Amino acid sequence: MNFRDAGLTLWLAVLTSAPALAHDTWLIPNRFAVPTESLVQLDLTSGMSFPALAAAIKPDRVDRAGCRLSAQRFAIADLSPEAKSLRLHASMPGLSIATCWVALKPRTIELTPRQVQEYLHEIGAADSVRQQWNKAAQPKRWREAYTKEAKTFLRVGAPRPDNSWAEPVGLALEIVPEKDPTTFHAGDTLPVRVLKTGKPLPMFPLGIVHEGKSRGLIRKTDSQGRVTFRLDRAGRWLLRGTELRSAPQADGDWESTFTTMTINVKSK
Numbered sequence: 001m002n003f004r005d006a007g008l009t010l011w012l013a014v015l016t017s018a019p020a021l022a023h024d025t026w027l028i029p030n031r032f033a034v035p036t037e038s039l040v041q042l043d044l045t046s047g048m049s050f051p052a053l054a055a056a057i058k059p060d061r062v063d064r065a066g067c068r069l070s071a072q073r074f075a076i077a078d079l080s081p082e083a084k085s086l087r088l089h090a091s092m093p094g095l096s097i098a099t100c101w102v103a104l105k106p107r108t109i110e111l112t113p114r115q116v117q118e119y120l121h122e123i124g125a126a127d128s129v130r131q132q133w134n135k136a137a138q139p140k141r142w143r144e145a146y147t148k149e150a151k152t153f154l155r156v157g158a159p160r161p162d163n164s165w166a167e168p169v170g171l172a173l174e175i176v177p178e179k180d181p182t183t184f185h186a187g188d189t190l191p192v193r194v195l196k197t198g199k200p201l202p203m204f205p206l207g208i209v210h211e212g213k214s215r216g217l218i219r220k221t222d223s224q225g226r227v228t229f230r231l232d233r234a235g236r237w238l239l240r241g242t243e244l245r246s247a248p249q250a251d252g253d254w255e256s257t258f259t260t261m262t263i264n265v266k267s268k
Contacts, residue, residue: 023048024240024260025057027088027102027150032182032264036157038092042076043085044102044150050238051211051262053084062086063105069156070096070164095157097165097182103172104148111142123242124205124218132246144254145247149173152262155182168195173243173257175206178226184265186234192261193225196243200225204241211236234267 025046034040044062047054058081065076067090078089092098111119120130133140149171165181168174178191190208194201202223209216210233221227231237239261247255 024050024238025104025148025150025258026050026238026240026260026262027100027152028236028262029100029152029154031154033155034092034157036092036095038156040090040092040098040100040154042088042090042100042152043082044088045085049212049214050209051236053082056081056084057086057104059086061104061107063103065100065102066169067092067098067100068164068169069094069098070159070162073169076100076102092154092156095159096162097159097180098154098156099151099165099169100154101149101151101169101171106145106147108143108145111144113140113142116140116142123244124207124220125242125244126203126205129244129246141253144244144256146256146258147172148258150260150262151175153177153181168198170198171259172197173201173241173259175239175241175259175261177261177263181263184231184263186231186265186268188231188265189228190231190237190263191226191228192239194221194227194241194259195225196257201243204243206239206241208237208239211238216240231265234265236262236264238262 027042027044028051030041043053044057045053059079065088067074076088076090080087153165168176174195176193176195194204194206202221202225204221205218206227207216207218208229219227242256242258244256
């Protein structure tokens with residue numbers, strides 16, 4: 001089970017009905033390559049089977065949404081609620097690699113001890129977190145304030161050399177590719193950095209899953225926040241990670257930031 005949920009009710013209901021789930025929130029374009037001057041459609045959704053659209057995010061949950069086309073940044077204001085996603089539209093003038101992102105507002109959730117154990121396992125939580133939870137006084141309580149962020153890329157026209165995709169956009173927890181994310185083919189390796197407030201995050205458990213798969217791979221970043229994955233097949237891939245920390249305060253005993261990134265991998 002993953003903590004990545006579209007809403008408390010749905011998340012808890014599914015949690016009790018299956019032994020292992022993947023409930024992520026991601027942003028994905030309907031096309032990963034478009035002509036210049038195109039109106040691009042992106043879907044923000046939560047689900048258990050990437051990349052299927054499953055549960056819509058309400059517009060009022062969006063804190064900020066935007067794209068960067070080369071050096072130009074612009075907000076996305078066209079948000080349309082659909083049955084299974086929040087649909088975003090953005091115009092793409094020029095020739096470049098577009099980086100698009102969404103950051104959601106914080107929410108709070110409470111979990112039972114059984115749910116906590118499954119949650120910590122699924123996100124690959126640090127031993128220190130597990131130890132702190134195991135030592136918690138009875139009756140145990142888990143109240144968590146969490147935020148979610150999502151990011152994706154698409155190629156607009158036939159862009160000239162442009163490395164803007166390698167620059168962070170300023171998310172609190174951000175996955176940054178170290179190769180052009182629009183040019184991968186099956187068999188390539190994907191190197192990324194994970195940044196927390198702009199600084200490398202070492203020993204962070206980052207997962208990756210191929211479209212249609214319920215289980216993926218988790219690897220920890222090195223001392224510079226870097227990790228590499230092999231993209232062994234074509235199709236869409238989801239990178240995902242959760243940074244969990246103790247934060248005793250009025251709105252929760254724990255805080256977390258969830259982050260995802262989607263890419264498309266071509267055949268050889």
